[in-house]
Amino acid sequence: MIEIILSTLILNLIFFVSYLKLNTKNYLNFVNYFFSFVAYTIFLFSIFYLFQDNSLGLASDEKVVFFLLYILFFMSFFLTASPRYIKSPSYLIFNKLNDKKKCSLNDLFKHFKKNKVLKLRFADLKKQKIIEFKKNSIKLKKNLGIIIYIIFFIKKFYKLKSEG
Amino acid sequence: MNLNLFYISNIFIYLISLKFFFIIFKLNYKFPFRYADLATLIFNAILFVALSYFIFGAQIAVVTLLVNLNLFYILFHLINMIITSPRTKIILDLIQSKNKEINIQKYNSKYNYKIMVKNRLNRLKTNNHLIFSNNKIFLKKKDFNFFSLLGLVFRMVEKF
Numbered sequence: 001m002i003e004i005i006l007s008t009l010i011l012n013l014i015f016f017v018s019y020l021k022l023n024t025k026n027y028l029n030f031v032n033y034f035f036s037f038v039a040y041t042i043f044l045f046s047i048f049y050l051f052q053d054n055s056l057g058l059a060s061d062e063k064v065v066f067f068l069l070y071i072l073f074f075m076s077f078f079l080t081a082s083p084r085y086i087k088s089p090s091y092l093i094f095n096k097l098n099d100k101k102k103c104s105l106n107d108l109f110k111h112f113k114k115n116k117v118l119k120l121r122f123a124d125l126k127k128q129k130i131i132e133f134k135k136n137s138i139k140l141k142k143n144l145g146i147i148i149y150i151i152f153f154i155k156k157f158y159k160l161k162s163e164g
Numbered sequence: 165m166n167l168n169l170f171y172i173s174n175i176f177i178y179l180i181s182l183k184f185f186f187i188i189f190k191l192n193y194k195f196p197f198r199y200a201d202l203a204t205l206i207f208n209a210i211l212f213v214a215l216s217y218f219i220f221g222a223q224i225a226v227v228t229l230l231v232n233l234n235l236f237y238i239l240f241h242l243i244n245m246i247i248t249s250p251r252t253k254i255i256l257d258l259i260q261s262k263n264k265e266i267n268i269q270k271y272n273s274k275y276n277y278k279i280m281v282k283n284r285l286n287r288l289k290t291n292n293h294l295i296f297s298n299n300k301i302f303l304k305k306k307d308f309n310f311f312s313l314l315g316l317v318f319r320m321v322e323k324f
Contacts, residue, residue, distance in 0.1 A: 001223035065224070072231060097301065103302075108301070125251055131255075136268055138265070139258075139263075159186070160191075162247060163283045164254075164280060
């Protein structure tokens with residue numbers, strides 16, 4: 001069993017590191033990440049099938065464990081990737097307090113402004129073709145489909161408030 | 165018992181128990197974790213690791229622990245994304261607005277740097293590593309605190 005756990009972790013880690021290294025864009029696109037992962041999985045399984053008589057050479061329970069952990073590690077890694085592309089505001093606060101030891105609220109506002117915290121996020125959404133800028137407004141450009149339904153479901157089910 | 169069914173039940177009960185613990189603890193933090201997330205993890209890990217140990221044996225019990233840790237991590241991030249992520253907030257605000265369009269100036273008065281900083285500080289101060297005194301904010305002096313860990317994690321992901 002330890003081999004199965006390690007192989008799901010290592011296969012996911014290889015994909016995660018390779019994708020981040022090879023991704024030339026300076027943002028993370030979930031759809032692209034997901035389809036690259038599907039392609040990677042198909043490629044891996046083709047190789048396994050070439051060398052094994054039955055699928056992966058695993059028993060039935062081992063297959064369940066393999067697929068479950070493989071998918072869960074995929075989701076966990078994906079959710080870890082974001083800080084590589086855009087610095088978290090909490091990290092900016094931490095850095096500012098670490099450098100200056102103490103600062104006022106105004107210093108933090110200025111630090112956020114200097115680091116274009118909001119502008120960068122609008123720009124990122126524009127690059128991903130999610131929003132578009134009009135004369136005095138911002139408009140949602142594309143239908144985000146199932147992803148947004150999942151987010152809305154979680155928000156509604158757990159009664160969450162989006163504070164930002 | 166079938167292993168498929170066991171893990172489907174585990175995931176389902178994890179989601180339901182998280183709802184239950186949200187009702188009890190609301191959104192109270194011990195930054196970075198919400199009490200509801202921690203309670204859900206502990207409850208499910210104890211229940212399902214014990215069950216899997218007695219039904220399937222020690223090896224599956226280890227897998228069950230990993231499954232629950234993954235569920236904790238995934239849901240923690242998803243919920244964090246909804247509550248704290250500025251991009252998710254912008255998208256959700258746009259979806260809920262008329263014609264999926266927002267006037268920039270009006271939006272700036274509703275959501276800006278001041279609000280962002282205040283929201284972050286409100287969450288960050290729950291771990292008692294920040295001190296607020298005479299309109300100044302500073303980090304409590306400790307050799308290694310949560311913020312050091314946070315910085316370490318961010319730097320590691322950046323290096324990838």
